[in-house]
Every structure is written in structure tokens, then in C-alpha cells.
Amino acid sequence: MAKKKWADLTSGQRKAMIALGTVEVALAGAAYIDLIRRPADQVNGSKGKWAAIIAINIVGPITYFTRGRKAPLGA
Template identity: 60%
Template sequence: MTRTGTSRSTTRRSARGWRTRWQDLTAGQQTALLALASVQVSLAATAWADLALRPAEEVDGGKGKWAAIIAINFVGPVLYFRYGIRR
């Protein structure tokens, strides 16, 4: 057993510590991870599309700044829709 309570057969040592491999995740964990990833990609794509189509005068701050912020997982697109659009 390792420090985290998992056996060495389900983890491997990397430069950053112990990492679990995709094939070692349960089907439920894989499904949850794919669902979260699809939500993240959908949020980011929607926010970037809105930013691209919205006139600059309707964006609070620079478009370049918001394009970079949107890249931050989950938080960026939510911040853009909450604070980046002038209403």
C-alpha cells in the first residue's frame, strides 16, 4: 500500500508524485471525468463564441483579457458571463 491507501498496481510514480492511470479508474469515475470535461469544453466554447461575436463596446474590459480568462477551467467562462458582458 502507498501513502494514499492505494496499491502500487493501480498507480505509477511520476515526477509529480503518484498518478492514477485512465485504465485503473472505474467505469463510473471515467464517466464522471468525461462528463466534467464535456461541460468545461462546452462552457469555454460558448463563452469564446459569444466573445467573438459581441461588439467590443459590450465587453467590460478588453477582449484579449477575457479570451485568456475564459481558458481558466470552469471559473473563466462563468466569470466572463457574470462580469465580462455589459448589461
């Protein structure tokens, strides 16, 4: 099966791809901003490791938000 080109996609498929891409970029941006602003002692593991994990498609930022941050004290 040959790879589809952008021109071969229906308008609905194009809109879905744009929406998914937008969500992915927004999540990654938010995760990187949080990682930069968060003190190292509030991150599970090294910041370098989490920066690399965030770069993994949509799964990386979600993983960072669910497992990479430590809960604030008293929460």
C-alpha cells in the same frame, strides 16, 4: 501517492471525468463565440483579457458570463 492512470479509474469515475470535460469544453466554446460576436463596447475590459480568462478551466467561462458582459441597455 502515485498518480492514477485512466485504466485505474472506475467506470463511474471515467464517466464523471468525461461529463466534466464535456461541460468545460461546451462552456468555453459558448463563451468564445459570445466574445467574438459581442461588440467591444459591450464587454467589461478588453476582449484579449477575457479570451485569456476563458481559457482557465471551468472557472473562466463562468466568470466571463457573470462579470465580463455588460447588460444590454434597457435591461
